[in-house]
Amino acid sequence: MRAVDIIAKKRDGLELSSDELKFFVDGYTRGDIPDYQASAWCMAVLLKGMTDAEATALTLHMAHSGDTLDLHHIAPFVVDKHSTGGVGDKTTLVVTPLVASQGLPVGKMSGRGLGFSGGTVDKLESISGFNVSLSTEQFMAMLAEHGLVVSGQSADLAPADGKFYALRDVTATVESLPLIAASIMSKKIAAGADAIALDVKVGQGAFMKNMQDATALAQLMVAIGRGVNRKVAAVLSDMNQPLGNAIGNALEVREAIETLRGGGPADFREHCLTIGGKMIELAGKAANLDAAKQLLAASLDNGQAWAKFVEWITAQGGDLRQLENPELLPAAPIIETVAAPQSGFIAAIDAAEAGKTSVDLGGGRLKKGDPIDYSVGIVLHAKVGARLAQGDPLFTLHANNRELLAAATDRLLPAISWSNQPVAVPPHTLGIIE
Numbered sequence: 001m002r003a004v005d006i007i008a009k010k011r012d013g014l015e016l017s018s019d020e021l022k023f024f025v026d027g028y029t030r031g032d033i034p035d036y037q038a039s040a041w042c043m044a045v046l047l048k049g050m051t052d053a054e055a056t057a058l059t060l061h062m063a064h065s066g067d068t069l070d071l072h073h074i075a076p077f078v079v080d081k082h083s084t085g086g087v088g089d090k091t092t093l094v095v096t097p098l099v100a101s102q103g104l105p106v107g108k109m110s111g112r113g114l115g116f117s118g119g120t121v122d123k124l125e126s127i128s129g130f131n132v133s134l135s136t137e138q139f140m141a142m143l144a145e146h147g148l149v150v151s152g153q154s155a156d157l158a159p160a161d162g163k164f165y166a167l168r169d170v171t172a173t174v175e176s177l178p179l180i181a182a183s184i185m186s187k188k189i190a191a192g193a194d195a196i197a198l199d200v201k202v203g204q205g206a207f208m209k210n211m212q213d214a215t216a217l218a219q220l221m222v223a224i225g226r227g228v229n230r231k232v233a234a235v236l237s238d239m240n241q242p243l244g245n246a247i248g249n250a251l252e253v254r255e256a257i258e259t260l261r262g263g264g265p266a267d268f269r270e271h272c273l274t275i276g277g278k279m280i281e282l283a284g285k286a287a288n289l290d291a292a293k294q295l296l297a298a299s300l301d302n303g304q305a306w307a308k309f310v311e312w313i314t315a316q317g318g319d320l321r322q323l324e325n326p327e328l329l330p331a332a333p334i335i336e337t338v339a340a341p342q343s344g345f346i347a348a349i350d351a352a353e354a355g356k357t358s359v360d361l362g363g364g365r366l367k368k369g370d371p372i373d374y375s376v377g378i379v380l381h382a383k384v385g386a387r388l389a390q391g392d393p394l395f396t397l398h399a400n401n402r403e404l405l406a407a408a409t410d411r412l413l414p415a416i417s418w419s420n421q422p423v424a425v426p427p428h429t430l431g432i433i434e
Helices: 003-011 018-030 035-048 052-063 091-100 120-125 136-146 159-169 177-190 211-227 249-260 266-282 289-302 304-315 320-324 351-363 402-415
Strands: 079-083 106-110 148-152 195-202 231-238 334-339 344-349 377-380 393-399 416-419 429-433
Touching (some): 035 159, 052 159, 079 091, 091 106, 091 148, 091 266, 091 304, 231 266, 289 304, 351 377, 351 393
């Protein structure tokens, strides 16, 4: 078997066998197949696509390119979630303890943020002492003792994905749906989850800008999951405006705490109930999504979810004082509220521009390894559909210097569109792929 023949076969639009895909994945992971041949193959996949069978086989071979976790000696059924990334998406901080509070173990590996899409690991690290760098043994022990663990991604799991992802980033092949799906699902399968709820974002602040592409990606990932005997469902959710009100690491932790204590923005609470509800439903702990959401809403309101959150964060080294007093979380030296420049209804908030504004303030990174400021960000005081009078609070900026604050104001104000007529609140959940 030769790499060049596999490249040519995909270039010609033919279906690759599982053995051919294994040969290519294993060869590239070992270093036997050079970057230039892997680049050509990625471009052929981008242009010619893959069948569901090919994508499933690719995912499995990537998942088995390194260590795989078997969690069944800890729990008979473990669930996980994955978001394709969005602005203000602090969902993992609420959903994982919410689901775990119902006795359903959640083992999750998360990543850092890059660009305007924030990473769960960065948000968690804004809590003093929280340890995201867990060994496999520590990961297993946390899951066994507390029924909940969230850590950074292990280099030992699906190493083929790490190599292919870095290559795609510099060869204009990131947009390939089969390669996106295989990247996401290989890590989830390697991490040992029995059921996976996928949160596929759609809109300006998401990787998938339209419903057609988002639906195609969701359907492919669900098909891959089915092909490897995992229970998978995908929720298509709106990302044309930020999720919740807070954008920025410590600010999002505060909003997650508020939600876990029974409050929080309505759109964010509902989103958490939907994603968590799918996890509960996939595990067979509720007859349907509505029943699952009712179960979880009670857990938010009666303090069960909050208690599990405190247990989890402190077990991984997080400072209890910051959880009980969120004002002790990193705070910016300059906090300034910007008023509505006119009266009217908010017609749109460009999520991508809001996310980029937070990055400009120092709350995100443009390339891997960039330092970030946990304290900075944005808090929106109104969302699409709200009516404001001129001079009402529009958003509050948290900044570390005046120049960045002024630039952030200039960037964010034009990202908010206005209407003289009432504007309907847009739906947040756009569809569910079972």
